[in-house]
Amino acid sequence: MSDIIIQVDNVHKSYLMGKEAVPALRGVSLDVLRGEMVCLMGPSGSGKTTLLNLLGGLDEPGRGHIIIDGQNIVALSEEKVAKLRLHRLGFIFQTFNLLSNFTAFENVEAPMVLSGSLKRKERKARVKTLLEQVGLVDRMDHYPSELSGGYCPRPG
Numbered sequence: 530m531s532d533i534i535i536q537v538d539n540v541h542k543s544y545l546m547g548k549e550a551v552p553a554l555r556g557v558s559l560d561v562l563r564g565e566m567v568c569l570m571g572p573s574g575s576g577k578t579t580l581l582n583l584l585g586g587l588d589e590p591g592r593g594h595i596i597i598d599g600q601n602i603v604a605l606s607e608e609k610v611a612k613l614r615l616h617r618l619g620f621i622f623q624t625f626n627l628l629s630n631f632t633a634f635e636n637v638e639a640p641m642v643l644s645g646s647l648k649r650k651e652r653k654a655r656v657k658t659l660l661e662q663v664g665l666v667d668r669m670d671h672y673p674s675e676l677s678g679g680y681c682p683r684p685g
């Protein structure tokens with residue numbers, strides 16, 4: 530098992546603004562080791578969000594390789610990337626991206642239902658534990674619109 534969990538190799542990404550290509554990443558390479566905690570810093574507009582979107586398979590680079598746990602996600606089908614994201618990646622977004630018709634409980638539960646790794650009873654208990662850990666258990670039946678802004682992005 531390789532100690533490199535994320536490998537970014539000479540990644541380029543441009544956005545098309547009309548006919549003009551706006552370069553966001555020009556040849557980014559980095560390795561992240563298993564268990565390592567990494568903080569990506571840079572001024573606004575330097576490409577942090579672009580890189581994170583690529584690492585999560587939410588967008589595709591123009592050039593380069595992104596290897597996550599041994600798989601080049603640039604070459605994977607959308608379905609395979611979605612599976613990898615479900616099982617191997619977690620995101621806390623700048624904007625909340627909660628499902629507005631789901632309660633806090635159901636929002637935390639949704640990825641667990643999809644991954645199918647826990648039985649119903651264990652899953653419900655796990656959701657409750659997670660909500661307890663972030664002080665949201667009293668709000669578990671509330672919808673995102675009924676939660677204060679600060680509650681919404683708490684990680685599960």
Ligand SMILES: Nc1ncnc2c1ncn2[C@@H]1O[C@H](COP(=O)(O)OP(=O)(O)O)[C@@H](O)[C@H]1O
Pocket residue numbers: 544545546551552553571572573574575576577578579580
């Ligand atoms: N959807 C987009 N369309 C066009 N240009 C974009 C888009 N998203 C980002 N950019 C441009 O790409 C560059 C990097 O942006 P971004 O990755 O959002 O930087 P950061 O997260 O570090 O602030 C900036 O020049 C930005 O204007």
Ligand SMILES: [Mg+2]
Pocket residue numbers: 577578579
């Ligand atoms: Mg950003």
